[in-house]
Amino acid sequence: xxxxxxxxxxxxxxxxxxSLLRSGIYLRYVRPAMYPLLAATAVTxxxxxxxxxxxxxxxxxxxxxxxxxxxxxxxxxxxxxxxLNAGWLLVIPMLVALVPPPALGASSIGRIAALTLTSGSYTxxxxxxxPALTLxxxxxxxxxxxxxxxxxxxLEGFSTPSPSGGWNLTRLVIVCCAADALAIQVHVDGAPNPxxxxxxxxxxxxxxxxxxxxxxxAAQVTITQQPNDxxx
Amino acid sequence: MHxxxxxxxxAGPLKWWVDVNEAPxxxxxxxxxxxxxxxxxxxxxxxxxxxxxVTAIVGIWLLFNGFFDSVQVQTCSTVFVAIIVQALxxxxxxxxISGAISAFVSPAMLSRVFPSRPVLAVPTAGALGMLLPGCExxxxxxxxxxxxxxxxxxxxxxxxxxxxxINPVVLVATWIAFPGRPIVMVARLVASMLTAxxxxxxxxxxxxxxxxxxxxxxxxxxxxxxxxITFVEDMRTDLVQAGGYLVIGAGLASILNVVIPQSRLxxxxxxxxxxxxxxxxxxxxxxxxxxxxxxIASSLTQFSLTARLAFMVVGPAIDLxxxxxxxxxFGGRFSTRFAPLTLAVAVLCASxxxxxxx
Numbered sequence: 277x278x279x280x281x282x283x284x285x286x287x288x289x290x291x292x293x294x295s296l297l298r299s300g301i302y303l304r305y306v307r308p309a310m311y312p313l314l315a316a317t318a319v320t321x322x323x324x325x326x327x328x329x330x331x332x333x334x335x336x337x338x339x340x341x342x343x344x345x346x347x348x349x350x351x352x353x354x355x356x357x358x359x360l361n362a363g364w365l366l367v368i369p370m371l372v373a374l375v376p377p378p379a380l381g382a383s384s385i386g387r388i389a390a391l392t393l394t395s396g397s398y399t400x401x402x403x404x405x406x407p408a409l410t411l412x413x414x415x416x417x418x419x420x421x422x423x424x425x426x427x428x429x430x431l432e433g434f435s436t437p438s439p440s441g442g443w444n445l446t447r448l449v450i451v452c453c454a455a456d457a458l459a460i461q462v463h464v465d466g467a468p469n470p471x472x473x474x475x476x477x478x479x480x481x482x483x484x485x486x487x488x489x490x491x492x493x494a495a496q497v498t499i500t501q502q503p504n505d506x507x508x
Numbered sequence: 509m510h511x512x513x514x515x516x517x518x519a520g521p522l523k524w525w526v527d528v529n530e531a532p533x534x535x536x537x538x539x540x541x542x543x544x545x546x547x548x549x550x551x552x553x554x555x556x557x558x559x560x561x562v563t564a565i566v567g568i569w570l571l572f573n574g575f576f577d578s579v580q581v582q583t584c585s586t587v588f589v590a591i592i593v594q595a596l597x598x599x600x601x602x603x604x605i606s607g608a609i610s611a612f613v614s615p616a617m618l619s620r621v622f623p624s625r626p627v628l629a630v631p632t633a634g635a636l637g638m639l640l641p642g643c644e645x646x647x648x649x650x651x652x653x654x655x656x657x658x659x660x661x662x663x664x665x666x667x668x669x670x671x672x673x674i675n676p677v678v679l680v681a682t683w684i685a686f687p688g689r690p691i692v693m694v695a696r697l698v699a700s701m702l703t704a705x706x707x708x709x710x711x712x713x714x715x716x717x718x719x720x721x722x723x724x725x726x727x728x729x730x731x732x733x734x735x736x737i738t739f740v741e742d743m744r745t746d747l748v749q750a751g752g753y754l755v756i757g758a759g760l761a762s763i764l765n766v767v768i769p770q771s772r773l774x775x776x777x778x779x780x781x782x783x784x785x786x787x788x789x790x791x792x793x794x795x796x797x798x799x800x801x802x803x804i805a806s807s808l809t810q811f812s813l814t815a816r817l818a819f820m821v822v823g824p825a826i827d828l829x830x831x832x833x834x835x836x837x838f839g840g841r842f843s844t845r846f847a848p849l850t851l852a853v854a855v856l857c858a859s860x861x862x863x864x865x866x
Contacts, residue, residue: 280548282748284555289751293596305590313597320600324747327740329548362752362836367555369592369755371563377585384583387769392807394687451681451800452643454590455765458807 283328285366290321292373303505304379306453379506380454382436382446382473391449391458395420406430406479410508411447411460414482418462418490424482431462431478431492432503435470440487443469445478450507460508463487467494475502580766588762591829594797595645595754602646603750606653607743611735615658622659629663630708634701637670643797644672644830645754649746652837661717666708669850672798673700673824682820685802691865692813696802699821699861703854707825710849719841753836757829761795764828768793777810784862787815788855791823792831798824814862821858826850 296302297314306314380388393416401423402409408430409417417424433445444461448454463486470476480494621636622629640646651668655661672678674697686692768790776786787808796804801823805816826847835843 278551280551281555282744283548284552285748285751286744288552289596293593296593302593304586305593310594310597314593317597317600320604321747324740324744328744331737331740362756363748365752365755366748367559368759369589371559372585372589377582377589380583380586383579384766387583387766389773389804389807391803392809394806451803452797453594453800455587455594455761455794456796456800456804458803 279328282363283325285363286321286328287325288370289366290318290323290325292370293318293321296373296376300504301376303507304376304454307450307507308505379502380448380457381506382434384448384457385436385446385459388448388457388459391460393419393460398423402427402429408432411445411462412449412508414492415460415462415490418482418485426481428479428481428495429492431480432475432500433462433478434473434475434502435464436461437469437472438463438489440489442486443472444489445476445492447508448506454507457507461489463489463491464497465491465493467497470497470499475500584762584766587765588758591758591761591795592754595643595758595829596751598643598646598797599649599751599754600747602649603743603747605640605646606649606746607739607741609650609653609657610742611739613657618654618657618659622663626660626662626712627709629660630666630712631705633659633663633667633708634670634705637667637672637704638674638676640671641675641677643799644824644827645750645833647671648830648833648837649750652746653742655720660712661720662708662712662715665711665846666704669707669825670701670704673704673821678798678802678824681799682802685806689813692817695813695817695861695865696820698865699817699854699857700824702857702861703821703825703850706857707850707853710853711846715845719845720838749836750833753832754829757795757827757832760828760832761793764793765795773808774810777808777812777815780812783811783815784818784855784859787811787819788822788851788858791819792827792851794823795827795829796823812862813866814859817862817866818855818858821861822851822854825854 293314296305297311297318302310302314391412393412395416398413398416399421402417406428411431411433414424414429414431431445433447436444436446438444438461440463443464445464446459446461448457449460450457464478464480465483465486466480467478477496477498477500478492478494479496479498480492483491483493485491622632637647640650647668650671651664654664654667679693679697682693682696683690773786773790777783787805791801794804801820805819808816808819811819831843831847834846838846
């Protein structure tokens, strides 16, 4: 691959990463905690590209203080790195970043495995008032304790049809990126389905699980926008 | 001294990727720099225009055929971008380290770290793997530069297998994902370390270093005016090349990730041996990053702990993304030999460790 092609791609990749960060669209793909890493990556890529651009590399003849590991005397072309290269394929993610695909949502629920909740977390009493809980917190408390009894809480997620009838409030949980998404679901009783993949706030109270899925008795269901960070 | 690994000279058939038309470097620096900037600008413009044109045509054609309305295509492209966005920082980190090795580390310095006998250098490399925090994308370019700087290939390959599997971040993630069962983390550490070291030793005895052909074409380090220029040049080359293969791996993984529904895999869980092989295959296909795979493993509750251990041991050692990147860095003749070897050793180590510890 030609040196200037490498430079073009390096800078382009850095700019693409930067634009995903600036628009906040990166949250469709990775955790918010990736922001500093991605920012450093974008800066590094652009810097490496610019540095190569401004400082033309001129390979010196053999015999300076570098100790070379391989025999090179028979090679008349010291710059023998311009071979056919898959590097051009990096143009594809740059183009896709121009028309960024949406975050994972209701349509991938049938494919994604359910998150296994663990008993160790959320052992404190819940906050006073009408707290907004993550679906993980609600479901964990619902399964492992009774700290939710007689308390109104607010949950946020999108609607998916439940296999046992009615609908579930659903959220996807990612650890690194959308490739490792796992689903977490809470069955909603007492309110009609607002429409599959609609984002809603559900205000209501814990009730015993329905077919193994934690459940909430809804007092109010408000339609809302998809949050910037759609994952938990 | 075995450490300084000498490579056979470039063979004839390798020549096809050498661009003989490359103009010789012109000594006068100012002119070169200016022309370089202008050329690159023109070149970039040309690339952007032609790529946009082709994409527009393909895009319009696909649009009229309803391609983008398909839920699977959308999910697939989301997963594709996600894998790349996630991997990019680690790829940059890995290639920065590889560039730094190339520019600032001499074979003499490495010989102080690695024992001169390769049989001992292999376990040392395995232990050093605990020091590189990150996913598997970082370790491939680093391993490549270690070989180029004179580390025995078997030791560098052991480092490549160990680093993503047993670094502290991954171990802590595994500890969190299996609460109350720290033995799973211990089993992972043991099984992954065994996999890396045993694969390294097998490569030492049976492997043919000559199949590391692609490396032979780039390994000779160029001598630049300053070490910083060497750093920038080598980092950029490694980055673009490894990145290209990351795209291939991410593409394959995203397609299979969407085609194979994780939620309907339970039916295999009851069959003892098959379930281990099956989760190992799933690890190859899903290509999730090694910091996340423990959480996927902990959610596959129908499967035995040993099968889930196999998932966590195989994933960082070999998956589609890694196979593509190894092909890019070391050549297809290497990766088609090394990948099956790694997979077999990883499954065996996980099964045996699981039988004793879990």
